[in-house]
Amino acid sequence: MASLIACPHCGRRPKEEFTVKGAALARPEPQAGADAWFDHVYLRDNPRGPYQEFWHHTSGCRRWLVVTRDTATHEVEEARDAALWNRETAR
Amino acid sequence: MTSYRLSQGGLIDRARPLSFSFDGKPMSGFAGDSLASALLANGQRLMGRSFKYHRPRGVLTAGAAEPNALMTIGKGGRTEPNTRATLQELYDGLTARSQNRWPSLDFDIGALNGLLSPFLSAGFYYKTFMWPAAFWEKLYEPFIRKAAGLGEAAKESDPDSFEKCWAHCDLLVIGAGATGLAAALTAGRAGARVILVDEQAELGGSLLSETATIGGVPAAQFAREATAELEALPNVRTLARTTAFGRYDGNVFGAVERVQKHVATPQVGRPVERLWRIVAGRALLATGAEERPLVFGGNDIPGVMMAGAARSYLNRTAVAPARQMAIFTTNDSGYALARDLEACGVALTAIIDSRPEGAAPGLYKGQARILTDALVRDAHGGKSLSAITIARQGRTETLRLDGLAVSGGFSPVIHLACHRGDKPVWSDAQGAFLAEDRKGLALAGAAAGLSGLAACYEAGARKAVALLDQLGIAATAGSVPTVEGDIVAPATKPLWSIPGIRGKAFIDFQNDVHRADLALAVREGYAHVELAKRYTTNGMATDQGKLSNVNAIGLLAEARGVSPAEVGTTTFRPFYTPVSFGALAGSSHGKHFQPVRQSPLHGWAKKNGARFVETGLWYRSAWFPRTGETTWRESVDREVRTVREAAGLCDVSMLGKIEITGKDAALFLDRVYCNGFANLPVGKARYGLMLREDGFIYDDGTTSRLAEDRFFMTTTTAYAAGVLNHLEFCAQALWPELDVRLASVTDQWAQMAIAGPLARTILQEIVDEDISNEAFPFLGARAVSLFNGALKGRLFRISFSGELAYELAVPAGYGESVADALMEIGKPKGLCAYGVEALSVLRIEKGHVTHNEINGTVVPADLGFGRMVSAKKADFIGKHMLAREGLTAGNRHQLVGVVPLDPAASFRTGAHILAKGAAATLENSLGHVSSSCYSPHVGSTIGLALVRAGSSRHGEEVMIWNGLRGEYTPGRLCDPVFIDPENAKLKI
Numbered sequence A: 001m002a003s004l005i006a007c008p009h010c011g012r013r014p015k016e017e018f019t020v021k022g023a024a025l026a027r028p029e030p031q032a033g034a035d036a037w038f039d040h041v042y043l044r045d046n047p048r049g050p051y052q053e054f055w056h057h058t059s060g061c062r063r064w065l066v067v068t069r070d071t072a073t074h075e076v077e078e079a080r081d082a083a084l085w086n087r088e089t090a091r
Numbered sequence B: 001m002t003s004y005r006l007s008q009g010g011l012i013d014r015a016r017p018l019s020f021s022f023d024g025k026p027m028s029g030f031a032g033d034s035l036a037s038a039l040l041a042n043g044q045r046l047m048g049r050s051f052k053y054h055r056p057r058g059v060l061t062a063g064a065a066e067p068n069a070l071m072t073i074g075k076g077g078r079t080e081p082n083t084r085a086t087l088q089e090l091y092d093g094l095t096a097r098s099q100n101r102w103p104s105l106d107f108d109i110g111a112l113n114g115l116l117s118p119f120l121s122a123g124f125y126y127k128t129f130m131w132p133a134a135f136w137e138k139l140y141e142p143f144i145r146k147a148a149g150l151g152e153a154a155k156e157s158d159p160d161s162f163e164k165c166w167a168h169c170d171l172l173v174i175g176a177g178a179t180g181l182a183a184a185l186t187a188g189r190a191g192a193r194v195i196l197v198d199e200q201a202e203l204g205g206s207l208l209s210e211t212a213t214i215g216g217v218p219a220a221q222f223a224r225e226a227t228a229e230l231e232a233l234p235n236v237r238t239l240a241r242t243t244a245f246g247r248y249d250g251n252v253f254g255a256v257e258r259v260q261k262h263v264a265t266p267q268v269g270r271p272v273e274r275l276w277r278i279v280a281g282r283a284l285l286a287t288g289a290e291e292r293p294l295v296f297g298g299n300d301i302p303g304v305m306m307a308g309a310a311r312s313y314l315n316r317t318a319v320a321p322a323r324q325m326a327i328f329t330t331n332d333s334g335y336a337l338a339r340d341l342e343a344c345g346v347a348l349t350a351i352i353d354s355r356p357e358g359a360a361p362g363l364y365k366g367q368a369r370i371l372t373d374a375l376v377r378d379a380h381g382g383k384s385l386s387a388i389t390i391a392r393q394g395r396t397e398t399l400r401l402d403g404l405a406v407s408g409g410f411s412p413v414i415h416l417a418c419h420r421g422d423k424p425v426w427s428d429a430q431g432a433f434l435a436e437d438r439k440g441l442a443l444a445g446a447a448a449g450l451s452g453l454a455a456c457y458e459a460g461a462r463k464a465v466a467l468l469d470q471l472g473i474a475a476t477a478g479s480v481p482t483v484e485g486d487i488v489a490p491a492t493k494p495l496w497s498i499p500g501i502r503g504k505a506f507i508d509f510q511n512d513v514h515r516a517d518l519a520l521a522v523r524e525g526y527a528h529v530e531l532a533k534r535y536t537t538n539g540m541a542t543d544q545g546k547l548s549n550v551n552a553i554g555l556l557a558e559a560r561g562v563s564p565a566e567v568g569t570t571t572f573r574p575f576y577t578p579v580s581f582g583a584l585a586g587s588s589h590g591k592h593f594q595p596v597r598q599s600p601l602h603g604w605a606k607k608n609g610a611r612f613v614e615t616g617l618w619y620r621s622a623w624f625p626r627t628g629e630t631t632w633r634e635s636v637d638r639e640v641r642t643v644r645e646a647a648g649l650c651d652v653s654m655l656g657k658i659e660i661t662g663k664d665a666a667l668f669l670d671r672v673y674c675n676g677f678a679n680l681p682v683g684k685a686r687y688g689l690m691l692r693e694d695g696f697i698y699d700d701g702t703t704s705r706l707a708e709d710r711f712f713m714t715t716t717t718a719y720a721a722g723v724l725n726h727l728e729f730c731a732q733a734l735w736p737e738l739d740v741r742l743a744s745v746t747d748q749w750a751q752m753a754i755a756g757p758l759a760r761t762i763l764q765e766i767v768d769e770d771i772s773n774e775a776f777p778f779l780g781a782r783a784v785s786l787f788n789g790a791l792k793g794r795l796f797r798i799s800f801s802g803e804l805a806y807e808l809a810v811p812a813g814y815g816e817s818v819a820d821a822l823m824e825i826g827k828p829k830g831l832c833a834y835g836v837e838a839l840s841v842l843r844i845e846k847g848h849v850t851h852n853e854i855n856g857t858v859v860p861a862d863l864g865f866g867r868m869v870s871a872k873k874a875d876f877i878g879k880h881m882l883a884r885e886g887l888t889a890g891n892r893h894q895l896v897g898v899v900p901l902d903p904a905a906s907f908r909t910g911a912h913i914l915a916k917g918a919a920a921t922l923e924n925s926l927g928h929v930s931s932s933c934y935s936p937h938v939g940s941t942i943g944l945a946l947v948r949a950g951s952s953r954h955g956e957e958v959m960i961w962n963g964l965r966g967e968y969t970p971g972r973l974c975d976p977v978f979i980d981p982e983n984a985k986l987k988i
């Protein structure tokens, strides 16, 4: 009912303020090829355990975050700004 | 009516008598009574009829687990069905009604179901009522519903208010008995932020029903002193009448506080219930234990009661549970009741102890006959207990009495510890399921299997110290006060089945599941605990099996010859007890259900006589009827013709508006639109198509370049929020290196479309700049000065209608006055207000698409926008998936126009298109009509349709088939642009 997300900008806020987009995946390079794009758009892992997702603090700071959530327990391990994630991870 | 009230004792206030009624009968009680205790005091044992067999039922417990004494409280919109009389505080004027009986509680025709019981056994839903199938809906289901009902919800709306709130604490203590009070005192004295919740009206838990003394004072007084100390501490919040109903991730607990459910007329301005979400650093479950019933014949007859409940009625509310009692116990706790009954002068015939060795030596010093190694086999009586049959060492004996208290041991209340999927563990030593401490959560006292007040107090304090230590808060447990008269009942071997039973022996009282049902489930192969639950419905009532589940598991284990550990439990889920919809909805009802969005031009539309239509949260002006017009179509046709012949003004403020700035704004737009924007000159607008990454169209709109580094985007009304979220995602998560800023300005601008051949003439009167075709051509976009410099606005020469048209944006606060001025100026030229209905007709006539066509299955080429998609750009959202074979195939559904062959005929949106002569089947459907309207310009109904290979089928005769209404309209496919295909009107 009521998980709290520790937004790096706003602090711990109720999940109702957020919108989830799904798996946090780096966008392929334009020339990555049809298979890579197909994977990116349609194929998702469904792990039991920690999973990185894009969450938007829609009713808060309006920043996109990368939230690490345990799919079995819903425990949120980490939430970081997606721009930071992009610079450090997605490249 | 004889009173069962004792002349002294208890926590009731005899100086405050309260009157109430039950099934219309006036009765009286005292402040401090529960409805159940007051009914018992008035001699009202019969409190309800059972679910399936309509058996007479009395109160079994004194708390949250009550399965029998469910009543309807209150009147009108305040009617509350299925209220547990055990938790309902008595108030003056309370009206209670029994449920599930007809015509009356005393004489209930449904009791005949008892005679039909062979047909109502386990699985009866799946057997007796299966055939013939048609009977289910017409006969069986209504019959079962009527016969096996709970209370009825009120038809009136609830006049009261509810609210929701959050709270944060270091330590949440759930349950305010000896354990919980000790924990809260320990943590509170250490300065920790503490929240203590308890479902009862008063903190104290079982201390309020105790005769022991703690620290030299009666247990109840000790509880009141502890409560007073806690309430004086600024770092402690105590919440009585509050049930913690669920544990969620992040150690967040849901709790519902019944703020004003114990008063006749709730104060206005305060909620009747409050839903708490409590974020707990650590939580301690001090939820106690539930006493287990014993499964003998007639164990549901009014007068049979849990021993702990009997003790509570006796000690807390000074009510004798009966005139002549016996106690049937498997453990020492039954002897505490024996002692108290005798102290109050209630006759106690016998104690029937299932153990060969009986009670601990010296525990009981009273006069009652003690029968060890004995079992109650059957209880007798109709609406009230009259006798019991005891089996002892091969012989039976019948005792005449009117009250039997039962104790089958204790099940710790571990629900909240198991709400996150953790499984309870069977303990042979405890004869019960226990829960383990978890991250952030511990159990203490009776909830952890302890017995005795001193042991519970000590454990509560000790566990609080340990939990606070995990948070770095130092606390000390202090010494345990001396307890006199403490009865410690060591766990004993559970007693599951009793041999030789004659009558129905109930396991689940609320759902009328008895022992034979469970045996049948086992025989028929449904012995797995989850299957047995569904097959028999054991544990599926509103009490969620609080009294029945462990007995059912024990009996299943016995039948299968395994340990209860092997049988396991069913899954624990919130809610612990039922929570009202009102509490969950909070303030989100009535006008607070959702916000209303009104355009800055709402007032203008209103005074022009608009009829409004709800579009999402918006109220949009739909049409503007004039005197003499009797149907909406008359008004819409007139508005459409006026726009085509003179001019109209339409409110388009609700389109999404996004300001996009930054040195990389043009590059950013190039990446989010499939067509090019980098080369858009300053002062120009361009239609843009935004794709999803999978290549399908997401949204469309126009975007104008106001400066090198400043763009103004419009989106569709429905996708305004979604597009901004999407753009923010692109800017932040995909391309954070781009210098681009986004701001929603939807509410900052009032925007109006002025369309029609006379639009320029009218507008020029208020626009200071030259807006001639030469100075301000089609797709121009610029800041303008209005009313001789009085106001700044923005003007866009764009057209949705196909006519010479402009959109004028002015700061929201000026919208109404500007629209008024334009109406005034335009009046002599025939300017009219037009609404979204006319807007829609105009756009269908022009072949413009909306989300009727952009329905998630179309790519640009499907709508004739194939050439818009940039081939030059290396990358944009959707580019890479758009090239897929299936999205470029020639037989895709493509946009076409459709008209009826007979102009007098019509068709509707959603109708299928069939090839001429094809059978009307979905397999033969070539596509569907996505938009339709009556076109005054064409003089018939027209439509836009998505049809297989539609762009190459213009001129083909088809059948327009509406299968839902059985309508067949011969038609012809055509170009989707019905008006001015050369766009000459746009450029005049």
Ligand SMILES: [Zn+2]
Pocket: A007, A008, A009, A010, A011, A057, A060, A061, A062, A063
């Ligand atoms: Zn935030």
